[in-house]
Amino acid sequence: MDSNENKEIDLELEENLDELSTVDLALKLSDYNYEEIKELCERLEDEKLAMILEESELKTQLKIVKILNNNRILKLFSYMSKDDIVDILGEINAGKAKELINLMKEGDKKTIEQLMGYKEDCAGGIMTTEYIKLDSKLLIKDAIAKIKQIAPKTELIDTIFVVKSKKLIGTAKLRDILVAPENHKLEEITNEHFIYVEPETDQEEVSLIASKYDLTAIPVVNKNMGMLGIITIDDILDVIVEEHTEDALQIAGVSKEETLDSTLVESIKLRLPWLFINLITAFLASMTVKNFESTISQVVALSSIMSIITGMGGNAGTQTVSIIIRNIAIGKVELKDSIHLLKKQIFLDFVNGASIGLITGTIISIIYGNIYLGVIVILAMIANLIISGICGTLIPLVLKKIKLDPALSSTIFLTAVTDVLGFFIFLSLANVFLPYLI
Helix, strand or coil: CCHHHHHHHHHHHHHCCCCCCHHHHHHHHCCCCHHHHHHHHHHCCHHHHHHHHHHCCHHHHHHHHHHCCHHHHHHHHCCCCHHHHHHHHCCCCHHHHHHHHHHCCHHHHHHHHHHHCCCCCEHHHHCECCCCEEECCCEHHHHHHHHHHHHHHCCCCCEEEEEECCEEEEEEEHHHHHHCCCCCEHHHHCECCCCCECCCCEHHHHHHHHHHHCCCEEEEECCCCCEEEEEEHHHHHHHHHHHHHHHHHHHCCCCCCCCCCCCHHHHHHHHHHHHHHHHHHHHHHHHHHHCCHHHHHHCCHHHHHHHHHHHHHHHHHHHHHHHHHHHHHCCCCCHHHHHHHHHHHHHHHHHHHHHHHHHHHHHHHHHHCCHHHHHHHHHHHHHHHHHHHHHHHHHHHHHHHCCCCHHHHHHHHHHHHHHHHHHHHHHHHHHHCHHHHC
């Protein structure tokens, strides 16, 4: 793209600067270089730039923070929620982060330091301290006045958190407060049956709770039921996307830490160990085949057919693993449910194996002019699909039970089982039928 085209894009962006949403602007900035981002930062007002900073991806956030001086960054932070500020401070240079924290007001500094003390993947690490908390003894008219006063500074106003003696006792909906008689007390419309989490709760569990109970916000409390913060729906959605992305990458043996911007050395370190593990499983399959070299040498057709059996077993197993991992992720299945699951899975894979096996066996019989070869294919296909279904069900459930990530490890074990047993079953059957194949 030449310089004229760049100028046209800049002019177009400048003309629509006030019309474009912060999300769209953040997306455009991801393609901008350092100088272009610097120029845009100079044009934008603090509030809008702060909103863009919140919506931008990490590499853009780091560029913006690097461009701006500390005073401008602190101005932007004044428009941002505390949890988003902590996320940024956790990624920038430690010295720069310390400088910014030391320049903050005492109250903000204390809050930020508290939030930074939690692990980033737990409830404490993703919560915000900007919410409305009111005493249960307040009259409705006084509660409304308080809400009007606090609302401009908070992230969430549709749910009000009600406390008594500094302990969280329930929640009240803004709508219920607005329609309640003014002389009633807030405790009279408080819902005392509420869901909460502790700061150490894993973020994945938080997302499951929010999904299960259809929550837009979850309070985070200490052991004495004192409120520490809340987790809002936007952070919950971010967690769900992050966890699903992580699972999808790990199923393929790729670390969530690797991006398109990762260096060559980083990518090698993240990928190579899993390739070595896959190499070991490949050797196991190879050694299985080696034990049947004499059978294969007498019936060369076996060498071209056996990969069909293992390939179909691997595909069927991957289907099962994906479904099980998905249901583990949303908290719908555990190891104790495996008996019921296995009954269905065995029948399902018997039908699928018989159907695919019949088609494959018929084609093989015609190609090689030997019906017994087709029979072997049908029997091996049924057996391997049933085994892959059983393993695809049990492996992720067992890994979850022993506290290992099923998304990260399941496909490795599944590949080993379907390849080794697939070759063994097929070649063992061929050995039995050998007189009819020669």
